Amino acid sequence: MSYQDPAPLDLKRYIREVPDFPKAGILFYDISTLIRNADAWQIATARLAESVLKFQPDMLAGIESRGFLTAAPLAMRLGCGFTMLRKPGKLPGETISHAYGLEYGHDELHLQVDAVRPGQRVVVLDDLLATGGTLAASVDLLRKAGAHVVGASVLIELAALKGREKLDVPVTSLLTYED
Numbered sequence: 001m002s003y004q005d006p007a008p009l010d011l012k013r014y015i016r017e018v019p020d021f022p023k024a025g026i027l028f029y030d031i032s033t034l035i036r037n038a039d040a041w042q043i044a045t046a047r048l049a050e051s052v053l054k055f056q057p058d059m060l061a062g063i064e065s066r067g068f069l070t071a072a073p074l075a076m077r078l079g080c081g082f083t084m085l086r087k088p089g090k091l092p093g094e095t096i097s098h099a100y101g102l103e104y105g106h107d108e109l110h111l112q113v114d115a116v117r118p119g120q121r122v123v124v125l126d127d128l129l130a131t132g133g134t135l136a137a138s139v140d141l142l143r144k145a146g147a148h149v150v151g152a153s154v155l156i157e158l159a160a161l162k163g164r165e166k167l168d169v170p171v172t173s174l175l176t177y178e179d
């Protein structure tokens with residue numbers, strides 16, 4: 001059964017653009033204003049589900065923290081498991097990690113070594129693709145844990161930063177900003 005969009009809603013109207021956050025020169029795309037609107041968030045989630053469904057995932061992986069917001073409702077909707085890629089010091093048990101650069105700094109992600117079963121089809125979710133460092137690190141970690149990473153999906157893509165070029169899996173995005 002395929003999802004029928006009830007209205008041609010322009011989701012970009014719900015993304016707040018904040019200049020110079022978190023530091024000078026960065027234009028921050030704030031999804032708070034999208035997710036606080038029930039109708040807009042429901043439509044965004046449904047459209048995202050439609051784009052993720054074609055990867056036929058067994059499991060969705062969400063990236064802390066805004067990636068949890070996109071991945072968790074989709075996992076429920078698609079009947080998939082959900083696993084978390086987390087910032088340092090948050091996950092118990094044995095983890096693997098990867099440090100990476102961001103548009104506005106550096107960070108590190110961790111994944112539990114037993115987070116996925118070998119060969120499971122995993123789609124990694126985030127709210128936004130900028131330089132691609134975060135998603136590239138996530139794909140790397142999921143593969144080290146034995147996953148078959150079949151795709152990556154985001155709400156927002158900042159195309160000028162060419163993050164997509166860092167990824168060797170197909171990427172879907174709902175809203176593309178050219179600059």
Ligand SMILES: O=P(O)(O)OC[C@H]1O[C@H](OP(=O)(O)OP(=O)(O)O)[C@H](O)[C@@H]1O
Nearest residue numbers: 064065066102103129130131132133134
């Ligand atoms: O493509 P990149 O240049 O790697 O940037 C994208 C990442 O940056 C933001 O996360 P942030 O680390 O700010 O964490 P948050 O989700 O906890 O706010 C965003 O949610 C993505 O995860």
Ligand SMILES: Nc1ncnc2[nH]cnc12
Nearest residue numbers: 027028029030103128130
């Ligand atoms: N410009 C931006 N807006 C919101 N989240 C981001 N993550 C990385 N770059 C970002």
